[in-house]
Amino acid sequence: MESYNNIGIKRRLRRFFRKDGRALIFAMDHGFEHGPTDFEETWEHINPRVIIRKVVRAGIDGVMMLPGIARIAGDELIGKEVGLMVKLTSKTELRPKEEWLMQDQLGFVEDAIKLGADAVAATVYWGSPYEGAMMRQFAEIASYAHDLGYPVVQFAYPRGPYINEKYGKKEDYRVVMYGARAAAEMGADMIKTYWTGSRETFAKVVEAASGVPVLLSGGAKTSNPLDFLNLVWEVIEAGGSGAVVGRNIFQRKNPETLIRALLRVIHRNEGPEEAAKAEGLV
Numbered sequence: 001m002e003s004y005n006n007i008g009i010k011r012r013l014r015r016f017f018r019k020d021g022r023a024l025i026f027a028m029d030h031g032f033e034h035g036p037t038d039f040e041e042t043w044e045h046i047n048p049r050v051i052i053r054k055v056v057r058a059g060i061d062g063v064m065m066l067p068g069i070a071r072i073a074g075d076e077l078i079g080k081e082v083g084l085m086v087k088l089t090s091k092t093e094l095r096p097k098e099e100w101l102m103q104d105q106l107g108f109v110e111d112a113i114k115l116g117a118d119a120v121a122a123t124v125y126w127g128s129p130y131e132g133a134m135m136r137q138f139a140e141i142a143s144y145a146h147d148l149g150y151p152v153v154q155f156a157y158p159r160g161p162y163i164n165e166k167y168g169k170k171e172d173y174r175v176v177m178y179g180a181r182a183a184a185e186m187g188a189d190m191i192k193t194y195w196t197g198s199r200e201t202f203a204k205v206v207e208a209a210s211g212v213p214v215l216l217s218g219g220a221k222t223s224n225p226l227d228f229l230n231l232v233w234e235v236i237e238a239g240g241s242g243a244v245v246g247r248n249i250f251q252r253k254n255p256e257t258l259i260r261a262l263l264r265v266i267h268r269n270e271g272p273e274e275a276a277k278a279e280g281l282v
């Protein structure tokens with residue numbers, strides 16, 4: 001017989017993933033992690049209510065935010081079929097550069113639960129000199145959240161001096177695959193990580209995660225929306241479970257059309273060009 005907390009984890013994960021096991025999640029932690037300048041091109045989106053209303057209207061599956069934004073605007077999700085992921089670690093880009101390889105805890109599992117979260121999230125920079133501290137942080141969050149039946153998402157990002165020295169770049173598939181595997185071995189219920197540059201290599205990352213869903217971390221806005229649709233399509237073809245996307249959504253004036261096109265690629269198996277045409281993007 002399944003334990004109560006396992007059932008809770010499974011039920012809550014389903015609030016993000018549709019029956020096909022895939023999800024498109026909107027990421028909204030940039031005001032903290034990159035700073036408000038990320039919103040300058042589309043300044044109306046600095047108001048979380050404005051952008052959250054748009055993404056919800058377009059049919060997004062989930063939204064990820066820090067506890068304070070959930071407190072300010074989380075009520076926009078009440079009564080909507082949208083999963084809420086509350087991220088409990090972060091860093092600002094104001095801290096000294098030597099400490100950019102560390103994320104600190106800014107909220108607790110209880111806070112996320114009070115805010116109505118369906119999952120909690122934390123980053124581990126695999127390969128960082130602070131790797132151990134982030135592992136400990138993740139383990140504490142996961143142990144407590146799992147006891148209460150809440151899934152835990154790991155932003156498994158390889159970053160650090162040895163990675164650059166040995167592999168040249170953090171997006172080398174061997175490194176990304178290592179981070180995803182480490183996240184799975186730590187007990188993550190969902191993994192968010194970098195694109196490795198090809199379908200074949202991303203498929204290896206997915207395999208290394210051994211059944212734990214792997215989602216793409218969106219990355220910087222592409223100049224052409226079709227390029228981003230192509231990227232997400234490759235992720236899906238590689239066996240990835242979707243994408244967690246920030247800038248490619250909120251840095252566009254009309255994010256709804258791209259979201260609808262992404263949903264076509266992710267959930268309806270439409271090719272990128274077909275999806276883009278259907279939504280009037282090309």
Ligand SMILES: O=C(COP(=O)(O)O)[C@@H](O)[C@H](O)[C@H](O)COP(=O)(O)O
Binds near residue numbers: 219220
């Ligand atoms: O991990 C994050 C930032 O990563 P970064 O240090 O910019 O590589 C997240 O906080 C973002 O929300 C996430 O990367 C998704 O946002 P986009 O990359 O799609 O903007």
